Amino acid sequence: MATKNYWLMKSEPDVYSIDDLKKEKQAYWEGVRNFKARNNMREMKMGDGVFFYHSNTNPKAIVGISRVCKEAYPDFTQFDAKHKYYEKRATKEKPYWFMVDIEFVEKLDEPWSLEMLREVAELENMALLKKGQRLSVQTVTPDEWRTICKLAGASSKV
Numbered sequence: 001m002a003t004k005n006y007w008l009m010k011s012e013p014d015v016y017s018i019d020d021l022k023k024e025k026q027a028y029w030e031g032v033r034n035f036k037a038r039n040n041m042r043e044m045k046m047g048d049g050v051f052f053y054h055s056n057t058n059p060k061a062i063v064g065i066s067r068v069c070k071e072a073y074p075d076f077t078q079f080d081a082k083h084k085y086y087e088k089r090a091t092k093e094k095p096y097w098f099m100v101d102i103e104f105v106e107k108l109d110e111p112w113s114l115e116m117l118r119e120v121a122e123l124e125n126m127a128l129l130k131k132g133q134r135l136s137v138q139t140v141t142p143d144e145w146r147t148i149c150k151l152a153g154a155s156s157k158v
Contacts, residue, residue, distance in 0.1 A: 004047060004048055004142075005043065005044070005045065005049075006049045006050070006051075006139070006140040006141070006142060006145040007044065007048060007049070007050045007051070007068075007139060007140055008050070008051040008053050008062070008127075008128055008138045008139075008140050009050050009051070009052060009053065009066075009136065009137050010053045010054075010055040010136045010137075011052065011054065011055065012055055012056040013054045013063075014057075017063075018052045018054070018063045018064035018104075018107050019107070021052065021066060021102070021104045022064075022104050022107055024104075025103060025104055026102065026103040026104065027101065027102060028070075028099050028100070028101050029101070029102060030099045031077065031084075031085045031099075032075070032098075032099070032136060032137060033087075034135065034136065037135050037136045037138075038096075038098055038137075040135075040137040040138065040139060041072050041098050041100050041137055042072045042098055044071060044072060044100050045068060045071060046068055046069065046071060047067055047068060048067065048068040049065065049066075049067055049145060050066045050067060050068060050102055051064075051065060051140060052064040052065065052066050053128070055136075059111065059113035059115065061113040061114065061116075062112040062117070062148060062152070063107065063108055063111045063112075064104070064105070064106060064108055065105040065106050065108075065149075065154055065155070066103060066105050067102065068100055068101070069101050069102060069103040070100060070101035072098040072099070072100050073098060073099065073100075074092070074095035074097070074099075075095070075099040076099075077097075078090040078095060078096060078097045085097070105155070106154060106155060108152045108154055109152070110152070112151070114128070120147065120151065122143065122147045123147060123148070126140070126144050127139060127140070128140075
């Protein structure tokens, strides 16, 4: 059996929020234009757990849990010359960018802000909390996943 991995994906809530995902039940995650974040998405497997993080808002916070329901495939927006995520170098044979689909699992009763996460000793090495960490798709260790789920009163069983 494959090992389950855990991730954190950032979204600006005025663009796409946890409430949008809850309403739609699942969504494709397009528009990632950073090679490290893209590579992280290519590593995602069906059933992997994903923390849904609201960025560029106050407070920045983990607000929900989702899971990967479709593994990486070419981000179709890169082929559309009229789309803001168009990539002129990409071809269908050699795409640059990939996306995954995620499905809603639960919304946290209370957001877990960056400041709250920083107060938890077990999370001191979490990628999200490292200075200058702006990556939109990040790894989360199994211990970090369990710790946050326990503190937030969320289901750690994705």
